[in-house]
Amino acid sequence: MDLSAALTNAVAAYRRRPTDLLPFYVLGTAIPVITRAVTAVGFVAAYAYLEMTGRVGRVRAALAEGDLGSMPDPETDPAAFQRWTDSLSTVLEPLADPVVLGVIAATLAATIALSVVLSAGVSAGQYAACLARLRDDRGTLAGIGGVRAYWPSILGAYLLEVAIWIAATLGAAIAVTVASVVHPVLGVLAALAALLGWTVIVLCTRAVFAFAPVAIVVDDVGVLGGIDAGLGYVRANPADALGYYALTTAALFVVASAGGALALVEAPSLVGLASLLVVAPGLDLVKTGLFGRWREAVDSVDPPDDPLRESVRAGIGRGWSEMTEFVRATLPTHALVVAVAVASFALGWVAAGPFEDVVTASIAARLEGHLPPAAAVEFFANNWTVTLGTAFAGVVLAVPTVVALWFNGFVFGIAFRLETDLLELVAFVIPHGLLEIPALFVAGAVGLQLGRSGWRTWRGSDSRVALADDLERAFRVLVGVGILLLLAGVIEGFVSPYYFRFVRPFVPPSVAEALA
Secondary structure (H helix, E strand, O other): OHHHHHHHHHHHHHHOOHHHHHHHHHHHHHHHHHHHHHHHHHHHHHHHHHHOOOOHHHHHHHHHHOOOOOOOOOOHHHHHHHHHHHHHHHHHHHHHHHHHHHHHHHHHHHHHHHHHHHHHHHHHHHHHHHHHOOOOOOHHHHHHHHHHHHHHHHHHHHHHHHHHHHHHHHHHHHHHHHHHOOOOHHHHHHHHHHHHHHHHHHHHHHHHHHOOHHHHHOOOOOOOHHHHHHHHHHHHHHHHHHHHHHHHHHHHHHHHHHHHHHHHOOOOHHHHHHHHHHHHHHHHHHHHHHHHOOOOOOOOOOOOOOOOOHHHHHHHHOOOOHHHHHHHOOOOHHHHHHHHHHHHHHHHHOOOOOHHOOOOHHHHHOOOOOOOOHHHHHHHHHEEEEEEEEHHHOOOOOHHHHHHHHHHHHHHHHHHEEEEOHHHHHHHHHHHHHHHHHHHHHHHHHHOOOOHHHHHHHOOOEEEEEEEEHHHHHHHHHOOOOOOOHHHHHHHOOOOOOHHHHHHHHHHHHHHHHHO
């Protein structure tokens, strides 16, 4: 199969049943949410130690007795801001305990290690799902099996590639250092040669290892077998391999360029969302198709019968129907989600009390330079990406979803307590919040349901088929959530920041005074 045929096959496989493929790519966005649960445990342990040793109490007393005042503007009065930060550092000094620093360091190390392992597992599921879709088999079910079967080998391939990069870097550094000791001119020449050699090693390594994970899944082999098969494919099909490298490079260039352009108007999240749902699965399908056809493991995929517009319309309609049906069927779960959010908001409100006169926030300041079209796009893309990750992270026994709900509610509680104009903040949130907040609750309920499904599958009470059904249903429900967030983003971009200036004169004084 040449590159053109692989692209055609990839498009056909993607369009036929995207909900049978995309859940494993959404799981990639869940990795930070899952690892954040580990980080949260570490910071809770550190806080408990500080509380038991009386250090938190000392900070509270210092804040109550001190006269820090409000935080000065660092741009208008940098000297006053520097004095304020020095005073705050003195107040917070009891928190810098060696035990706490050790707990934080261990937590960060565990978080990084877990991120690497989870990335390998998700990659294994993605490649297995791609292979199944190119065979017209069920991708989500194959992905679940692929995680368990191939994650150690793919993790080994990742670590081996990083080890080669580190070895090449250290070798180049040592060579340049030794040459510089002998003579400065020789050091410059050695640096140029080392840079060239390092570049060649890294590019060749990446060229071979690009196909190693696919080979591990398609050939069902280990690390070395995958690397050998990847090298064999490149040798046997240099033109197709180069075409794939060029396609990947072009895609990365387009993504980076679009991201840079949208970042200028503060709306980069749309590029990340497109990369998640289109670019990444598309490239993986092409790569799997190229290698799989070489191994005679995949055939041509028949294109879908329906036009693209009809497929999109049907998918959106089904997503909305699945979401409304899910809400009606899981009202107790939604009540639990709301309870967690409200409790964490209240805790954040209380926790911010000692800092109320020290640190302030302003919704008006955050909306300076607000560009409605770009803001609407950013709000939608960012919020949908966050809800996708929060919901799918729940597959790990629902714990990461609960932590994410608690953390977000806690942060919102702090933000509301520190707001200088609470009436304006509440007024800003209400129009779009009527859609956005329920959408976040639905995503949280999806995460709890996936946690139940993951637990039952892990215990053996349910089969992998049931888990695959729940993952696909979760994605369809989140398509409905995306519709809510799209509408909320438009309102937040075009309505929420502006309407209140016309309404504020009619707010009863008693309400304004109560919020003040």
